[in-house]
Amino acid sequence: MNPWQALERELDLWPAPPTMWWRDDDAIAPTAALERLLTITADASIALQLAVIPALCTTALAQRLADETDVWVLQHGWDHRGYAAPGERKRELGGPRPRNEILQQLKRGRALLAQQFADRALDILVPPWNRIDADLLPALPQLGYRRLSVLGPRPAEPTDIGRINVHIDIIDWKSRRFAGEASILQRLTGHLEARRLGTVDASEPTGVMTHHLDQDEDCWRFLAALTDRLSGRVRWIGGPELLEA
Template sequence: MSDALLRNAIDTVAAQGRKVRLWLRDDDAVEPTEALDRLLELTHEHMVPVTLAVIPKDTGTPLIRRLDKAPHSSVALHGWSHHNYASAAEKKQELGLHRTAPVVLAELKEGFDKLAALYSARFIPMLVPPWNRIAPALLPGLPSLGLKLLSVFGKEQPTSPIPLVNTHVDIMDWHGTGGGRPADALFAELASWIGREDAPPMIGILTHHLVHDAAAWTFLKTLLAITATHPACEWVSPDVRSSTRTSSR
């Protein structure tokens, strides 16, 4: 495993008197599991905040109790049920226009209200669309639901009507092994994001604790060990007060 590219990228930022701001988003939490325990223990060990994209339909008291023991965790809205309404010929999507916009937005409002009530101050008013996909026509309706942030995958687009806090490096090999991607490729990809002239204010790492294999866990453990103690790195949580509205750049 070669992490030299990442270390060099961080050291370059340090030499310039700047900092790398990173954030960790983990998707599909519903209830406590051994995998979630492992994620929470690992992030706690390195004092790294983690934002859990929680599916509201089936979550409840057990996860509340587990997260009460993990003060470094926060909760975001992950759709309503993580149900795919797209056809077999389309990419999976819950928040598309396969149903009417009022129906989709009403479900999101129900999910928002449920998570806000269950998780209180731990809840961030941020939508994480299942599969990182949402129909553009739905975006203007999100603020009226109480949502202040949107998080999908990839470079933030300048036309978004709602502030974006995206993830940029997905550690999973969804179209190959189904497990963790090769560490060398992940370190190189993260180094590339750090070195970009148009690097986002916060570079997001995307994980899915329920499907992590040994490679995924090893990469994440190494990444946290490298970055959590580096003076030029800062792990942060999404904050509506400090997020950047990309359309105003």
Template sequence: MQAFDALDEELDRWTASGRTVALWWRDDDAAGASAQLTRLIGAARRHRLPLAIAAVPATMQPDLVGALAVPGITVLQHGFAHRNHAGAGMRAVECGGDRATKAVLDELGEGMRILMRTFGASFLPFMVPPWNRIDPLVAAALPQQGYFGLSGFGPRLYQGAGGGGATDGQPLALPPRLAAINAHLDLLTWKGGARFAGIEKLITLFAERLADRRLRRTDPDEPFGLLTHHLDHDEATWSFLERLLGRLGAHPAIRFQPITTLLAETPMG
């Protein structure tokens, strides 16, 4: 079987059933202009795709503004400083950890103001927590802080109908007025350091996670999120990304959507 056959076959099943998949693209960890960011944006423009960039407010460099001044790019908030505040022996987390909820929210609010001043209408108040982890108390307070949604990793909470979030792959119940628009396929694996996850593994996971939607094991209406980290890509990752975008863009079952469109179509928690 060729590398992409399993994905093609699953997408063909969607087409045969008269259904399509809403797909969006999120890239994390933007802080400044770089050759990698230029390459990422070039891929998006070449394939004519919308792209959501999760920017780190506290470490953001002035040159990021010009780098992201491109049609089709939406800026999201990637925590505050991408700094670990976990307690001893706990998994890395910035939106929580060994701090009071108010302190976390005050910091995130400062980050939101920075991004609003810097990017204006290109900024969407969506929280993308570093390491895809957020304390439930922090998540619950996000609507009062002015956030429209939360983007974690993994399928959102599904109970036949209704929504939820996911952080670090674990479903999270969301408060009212907060949308969950998550990522589901990370091109990198992180154990032992960031590296390309591999073609066979990624295609298998992609096909399996689409089948879960089609068979209603997870929310059948949830948009599918592709996740990249431009600063950590090697040549194998870049090559796979180009092949994947071309393949997806040519299939009638795929509808690439900007996150702003998905927000209007997503049920609130």
């Protein structure tokens, strides 16, 4: 059975189409790659969530998105700089920095996005590299965030702040190339199956993570194939619905 057939077989076992959502990271300006992404998602009537880097975001991006009706903005940290302590993996939100400095930057970023994107900006924080130090989490709701989005199934038990995670990364970051159809589809099918069997939180929509600026041709081809294959088989959600999912 090829991986597409395995995915279809899994979808056949769902009594109603499972929910999914799409998060794309690192947007700061309109580019040819962003246009390509907007075309793919609009053609498939899929809501698109752009994790935008506040400190680097251009007014041109806000202008470009002004007339889009189903493109939403999430906050991608502040400036996407790495501050990890020696031996730690890359992170912006944590490491050895003073907590107050991190929280002040987040607050500034949130205000900036609200100003540029108005109600298109959702109170969802996407930490760069999907990492945030645990001691920062209790402060997030006070800053106004309603959801945190990192990589992997969310915890089954309630946490400091609600999660709306992604589960599928289409890039292999060691080679910075397409991660390969078989492994991506296995992950997708695996998350759907785990939801169906209740070994992860069944109500968490399966999240696809893309990076429009880093994608090679194989990535783009795959995304076109994926939206096509999933058409009518899953329910893509987005926008404010993510705050309740």
